[in-house]
Amino acid sequence: MPNEIEVLILGESHTTAIAGAIPDNFQDKFICIDVRKGAGTSKVNVDLFAGIKPRNLILAFGGTEHNIIGLIESEPPFDLVWPPFDEIAPGRTLVPASALEEMIRYRLDSxxxxxxxxxxxxxxxxxxIAPPPPFTGIDEKTRLPSAFTDLLEAGIAPADMRRKLYLLQCHLMSETYASQGIAFIPAPQGAMDDQGFMFRKLWNRDPTHGNSRYGQLMLNQIKEHLGV
Incomplete structure (x- = not known):
């Protein structure tokens, strides 16, 4: 007999925050799995969720593409217009949003x-689900994912520009998944300040991922969206 549960959350690095927020007495209702564990070249270990029959499936794949493109300052520095944010910082090169859209779409594909x-x-x-919102800035104690370590000399791109890239990515994710009949659940408003940046207290070991407190907010967002 399959193991029937209310919600199965499958994905990659952003599942860690949610998994850490699921209380023990909910383990028979909510299961959250990082499918990369023990996976080969497919990057999905199907044995991890074999025999589980959910009433609702949550997908948490990818999500850091906007950081790959825009977290580290570029040469020349660029900016974009993404309504309602249409101001371009002085000294930055305007890149058409459509060009950046194609870059992120390409990065999202896998x-x-x-x-x-x-x-x-x-x-x-x-x-x-949407990835965690962007962060405002870092200090000397901040640790970034190893993929960015060798690039830090160039500096971190301005928060306002990175916010635009994040919103562009969420738009593309929503649009892409909708075409497959999959609804998109945005990041919880309670995780962001009034400018749309993730609160420092919700960072994990690095500011591009949320901790278990963020995971709790995302879990509540999922439950509210599903009505469970």
Whole structure:
């Protein structure tokens, strides 16, 4: 007999925050799995969720693409217009949003394909969640993912520009998943300040991922969205 549960959350690095927020007495209702564990070249270990039959499936694949493109300052420094944010900082080169859209869409493709391959294994309603919001800035104590370590001499791009890239990515994710009948769940408002940046207290070991406190807010967002 399959193990029937209310919500199964499958994905990659952003599942860690949610997994850490699921209380023990909810383990029979909510299960959250990083599908990369023990996976080969496919990057999805299907054995980790074999035999689980959810009433709702949540996909948390990819999500850091906007950071790959825009976290580290570029040469020349660039900016974009993404309504309602249409101001361009002095000294920055305007890049058409459509060009950056294509770059992010290209970066998103592999994670979306993994998500869709997982979605095809279930016949329940499916949803995709937004990645954590951007951060404002860092200090000397901040640790960034190792992929960015060798690039830090160039500095961190301005927060306002990175916020635009994040919103552009969320727009593309929502649009892409909607075309596959998958609804998009945005990041919780309670995780952001009034400018749309993630609160410092919600960072994990690095500011591009949320901690278990962020995971709790995201879990509440999922439950509210699903009505469970």
């Amino acid at each position: 994670s979306v394909q993994r998500a869709l391959s997982v979605r095809a294994m279930f016949d329940c309603p499916a949803f995709a």
